[in-house]
Amino acid sequence: MILVINTSGAGLEFVLDSHYKTVAVEKQSLALPTETEKFLTECGATWRDITAIGVVTGPGSFTGIRMGIAYAKGLAMGLGVPVVGISAFDLYLRATPEAFVAIDSGRGDFFVASQQHEPCTMTIEQVETEQMKCPRTVGHKPFDLKLAPAIVADKIARGAVEPVRPMYLRPSYAEEAKKDKKC
Numbered sequence: 001m002i003l004v005i006n007t008s009g010a011g012l013e014f015v016l017d018s019h020y021k022t023v024a025v026e027k028q029s030l031a032l033p034t035e036t037e038k039f040l041t042e043c044g045a046t047w048r049d050i051t052a053i054g055v056v057t058g059p060g061s062f063t064g065i066r067m068g069i070a071y072a073k074g075l076a077m078g079l080g081v082p083v084v085g086i087s088a089f090d091l092y093l094r095a096t097p098e099a100f101v102a103i104d105s106g107r108g109d110f111f112v113a114s115q116q117h118e119p120c121t122m123t124i125e126q127v128e129t130e131q132m133k134c135p136r137t138v139g140h141k142p143f144d145l146k147l148a149p150a151i152v153a154d155k156i157a158r159g160a161v162e163p164v165r166p167m168y169l170r171p172s173y174a175e176e177a178k179k180d181k182k183c
Contacts, residue, residue: 001045002052003075004148007032007068008060008088013145015054019043020146029067036071050079054152056145057085058167059103059111059119065166073164084152085164089113091143094151100134102127110139111169121169 006013012023012035021039025031040046055072058065069085076083092101093113102122103111110127113119114134122130131137155161 001049002054002149002152003036003040003050004054004056004086004145004152005032005036005068005072006056006145006148007064007071008056008058009064009142010061014039015145015148016040016043016045017149028064032067032071036075047079050075050081052076052081052152052156053079053083054086054148055083055164056091056148057087057164059088059105059169062166062168069164069166082156082161083164084155084161085167086148086151087113087119087167088143089119090151091145091147092138094147095144096136096138098134099136099138100131101139102131102137103139112139119167119169 001017004015007028011025012028012032014021014036016039021042023031023035025035053072053076055068056065057069072083088103089101092099093115097115100114101112105111105121109121109123111119112122112127112130116133117130
């Protein structure tokens, strides 16, 4: 069974086989271990049933992504199973392969990707031009995390399991502030 964890947004999301759960929480870091255990119990599964762990690597909440990856890596190490990173772009493009993915960053630009574009940031003007090269634009609605176990299984089958790293498409606020404050 493949357990998938998403901490890239405001709450927590889990998938295990056909089971899906979203949990609204105030503090992801405090709730993640407890909610993961509860989810497994609700699914009638145990830790021994887990054969791989998928984790959303971004783009999304800087702190949430780092925490989710650290938790997934710790679980995987303890269970002796692979951990596989999945980006939001993987999920959107699995559902709509020919799409142009444009996710509003909330900071005046967009995180984008498509079959023709590696993940990057673009201005609205660039998005308006580039999205015309694809038949559809997605990213304005949440991705479907239920697609993640198949993506994880495909990556494992292809031997495409790489070290899981957060997907940062631009510097954090702290890094930007440090650049702005030159000594």
